[in-house]
Amino acid sequence: MQSYTFPDKLGKYGEFGGRYVPELLMPAVLELEEAYEAARKDPSFEAELNNYLTEYIGRTTPLYEAEQLSKHLGGPKIYLKREDLNHTGAHKINNTIGQALLTLRMGKKKVVAETGAGQHGVATATVCSLLGLECIVFMGEEDIRRQKLNVFRMELLGAKVVGVSQGSGTLKDAVNEALRYWVNHVDDTHYIIGSVVGPHPFPRIVRDFQSVIGSETRQQSLEKQGKLPDAIVACVGGGSNAMGMFYPFVEDTEVALYGVEAAGKGVDTNEHAATLTGGSPGMLHGTFTYLLQDEDGQIQEAASISAGLDYPGIGPEHSYLHDTGRVAYPSITDEEALEAFQLLAKLEGIIPALESAHAVAYACKLAKEMSPEQSLVICLSGRGDKDVEQVKAKLEEDSNGKA
Amino acid sequence: MGKHKLESTLEKIKSTGKPLFIPYMMAGDGGIDQINERIHFLEESGASAIELGIPFSDPVADGPVIQDAGQRALANGTTLKIVLEEVRKQKDSRNIPIILMTYINPIWNYGYEQFAKDCDAAGVDGIIIPDIPMEEEVEIAAQLSASGIAFIRLAAMTSPDERLEKIAQTSEGFLYAVSVNGTTGERAQHEERTLSYLKKLTKQSKVPVLAGFGISNPEQAKSLAAYCDGVIVGSKIVDFFHQGNRGEIEKLIGDTIHS
Numbered sequence: 001m002q003s004y005t006f007p008d009k010l011g012k013y014g015e016f017g018g019r020y021v022p023e024l025l026m027p028a029v030l031e032l033e034e035a036y037e038a039a040r041k042d043p044s045f046e047a048e049l050n051n052y053l054t055e056y057i058g059r060t061t062p063l064y065e066a067e068q069l070s071k072h073l074g075g076p077k078i079y080l081k082r083e084d085l086n087h088t089g090a091h092k093i094n095n096t097i098g099q100a101l102l103t104l105r106m107g108k109k110k111v112v113a114e115t116g117a118g119q120h121g122v123a124t125a126t127v128c129s130l131l132g133l134e135c136i137v138f139m140g141e142e143d144i145r146r147q148k149l150n151v152f153r154m155e156l157l158g159a160k161v162v163g164v165s166q167g168s169g170t171l172k173d174a175v176n177e178a179l180r181y182w183v184n185h186v187d188d189t190h191y192i193i194g195s196v197v198g199p200h201p202f203p204r205i206v207r208d209f210q211s212v213i214g215s216e217t218r219q220q221s222l223e224k225q226g227k228l229p230d231a232i233v234a235c236v237g238g239g240s241n242a243m244g245m246f247y248p249f250v251e252d253t254e255v256a257l258y259g260v261e262a263a264g265k266g267v268d269t270n271e272h273a274a275t276l277t278g279g280s281p282g283m284l285h286g287t288f289t290y291l292l293q294d295e296d297g298q299i300q301e302a303a304s305i306s307a308g309l310d311y312p313g314i315g316p317e318h319s320y321l322h323d324t325g326r327v328a329y330p331s332i333t334d335e336e337a338l339e340a341f342q343l344l345a346k347l348e349g350i351i352p353a354l355e356s357a358h359a360v361a362y363a364c365k366l367a368k369e370m371s372p373e374q375s376l377v378i379c380l381s382g383r384g385d386k387d388v389e390q391v392k393a394k395l396e397e398d399s400n401g402k403a
Numbered sequence: 404m405g406k407h408k409l410e411s412t413l414e415k416i417k418s419t420g421k422p423l424f425i426p427y428m429m430a431g432d433g434g435i436d437q438i439n440e441r442i443h444f445l446e447e448s449g450a451s452a453i454e455l456g457i458p459f460s461d462p463v464a465d466g467p468v469i470q471d472a473g474q475r476a477l478a479n480g481t482t483l484k485i486v487l488e489e490v491r492k493q494k495d496s497r498n499i500p501i502i503l504m505t506y507i508n509p510i511w512n513y514g515y516e517q518f519a520k521d522c523d524a525a526g527v528d529g530i531i532i533p534d535i536p537m538e539e540e541v542e543i544a545a546q547l548s549a550s551g552i553a554f555i556r557l558a559a560m561t562s563p564d565e566r567l568e569k570i571a572q573t574s575e576g577f578l579y580a581v582s583v584n585g586t587t588g589e590r591a592q593h594e595e596r597t598l599s600y601l602k603k604l605t606k607q608s609k610v611p612v613l614a615g616f617g618i619s620n621p622e623q624a625k626s627l628a629a630y631c632d633g634v635i636v637g638s639k640i641v642d643f644f645h646q647g648n649r650g651e652i653e654k655l656i657g658d659t660i661h662s
């Protein structure tokens with residue numbers, strides 16, 4: 001395989017990616033690219049970032065061998081990359097700390113962010129509190145309802161949370177409002193986007209900051225078993241935990257990569273978020289990528305039990321990896337994710353985020369086709385504390401329905 | 404037709420010394436049968452050209468008034484295809500130039516080449532695409548050019564001088580000078596720097612320069628038009644149509660152009 005060098009200078013991954021934003025934002029987007037290039041060349045930036053990653057966030061996260069789960073499934077040796085053990089309980093903070101440091105380097109004092117599940121909002125509010133940045137977070141009204149505690153967490157951390165009632169009141173609409181806020185305050189505000197989406201250079205910056213997940217996994221796998229894993233599974237909303245996990249393995253073609261999308265009530269219904277299975281290419285939120293849209297190019301609403309996967313787009317690099325066949329993108333329904341959520345809690349004493357439960361559910365299927373000499377890594381992108389209330393209500397509703 | 408018609412119409416009005424006035428209306432707001440009816444009304448009211456908005460589910464450059472109008476238009480079943488068909492029907496019974504303003508995704512799904520051809524057939528003279536900066540414009544620009552449609556570029560106050568110069572020099576039909584650092588919608592007033600920005604663009608541009616975004620009354624319109632060639636008014640017109648207050652639209656246009 002040729003060495004993988006995407007994105008190119010225009011921010012494209014093959015035909016995907018780019019910068020489909022109003023001229024008003026172009027200078028900010030170019031400034032960010034320049035600041036990021038300069039930071040990468042500056043050893044003091046890396047040292048500062050690494051210091052926060054270890055001392056504040058608690059990295060390195062373990063690559064934990066899930067013996068009970070492996071035994072239960074009877075297939076390969078299963079490892080969990082424990083991103084749930086990061087400060088704030090998910091991988092999101094790997095990105096927010098990096099971007100907050102960039103914000104300071106650009107001399108900006110204010111940050112805007114969108115959030116779905118609230119994890120990215122909490123991770124942004126956290127680093128803003130740490131570094132003395134002003135923080136405003138846009139969150140869909142529907143997600144505010146699903147994730148009340150995370151709203152309170154953000155407020156405790158000093159952020160202002162603004163509800164978004166447009167559209168379906170979920171992540172897509174929160175991104176629109178965050179982008180509009182950025183358009184109106186671009187002089188002094190940086191937009192900390194929460195996934196590998198948006199205009200270039202965001203998909204690249206977020207991927208690079210999240211790549212700590214894959215780099216650690218690679219090294220840990222070599223240390224623990226003297227070889228790379230045979231398969232890696234990660235859930236995909238916008239695709240940041242997956243991209244961070246996959247990127248260091250992209251050239252290792254012997255490692256099978258699986259990005260798991262949310263099938264909601266089923267990919268053959270119109271209530272799902274499986275962009276690569278049910279979508280087509282188009283432009284949204286500044287990038288050219290697969291989208292859930294109608295034939296007139298109107299974006300459709302995504303649906304998933306998991307607020308963090310409820311997005312009708314996907315990072316452009318995933319679209320590229322999908323079309324080239326390097327990564328497979330299966331999908332998992334709400335019901336399958338709920339089962340995996342409970343299974344991991346019972347077998348391993350780990351309550352996964354509903355997002356991560358999608359990866360666990362697919363790994364359970366995949367394990368059936370694998371053998372004991374093989375190994376499989378699941379990116380456990382976050383912990384499920386934020387979801388227990390919602391899952392409780394859902395399980396009660398289901399059992400009442402059956403009674 | 405097309406670019407030539409737009410440029411010669413605007414030049415002719417400019418030579419009378421009056422400011423140019425381009426109202427924005429959301430196609431399909433109030434019903435699909437209102438598209439041609441409102442175009443006709445705006446033409447009669449003294450508009451120089453018409454900016455016809457195509458509704459999009461995720462309009463990130465727009466404030467609440469145009470967002471809501473877009474939602475109503477979508478609920479009425481408005482699509483790019485339907486708008487082009489409607490506009491085509493009255494092609495020969497109007498003189499006023501028509502400019503479509505649409506986000507890129509509906510055009511992408513329509514197909515760039517087919518879109519440019521159908522615009523030409525419908526008597527559309529110019530196109531504004533708010534989410535296509537110069538970095539992404541090559542493909543769509545080539546198709547518009549092949550069909551003789553003016554590709555109107557947007558300039559922003561955040562753009563550094565080299566970008567402004569390039570935008571000013573490539574724009575066709577007119578140059579859309581975004582006159583606030585923000586989304587569409589009313590503003591109490593424009594900043595000092597807006598005026599020097601308009602002056603600079605007017606010097607650099609070969610085509611007329613029109614200020615747009617945030618303009619809602621004749622006083623604002625006139626004060627900005629003093630530094631460029633005219634104004635575009637969006638949210639306020641959309642609002643007046645929605646309230647059924649056509650008299651205010653006639654007055655806004657009339658008071659601006661007859662000073």
Ligand SMILES: Cc1ncc(COP(=O)(O)O)c(C=O)c1O
Nearest residue numbers: 119195237238239240241308382
């Ligand atoms: C725990 C967790 N995993 C995954 C995601 C999905 O985001 P991404 O696909 O960018 O990793 C989220 C988003 O909120 C999340 O909170």
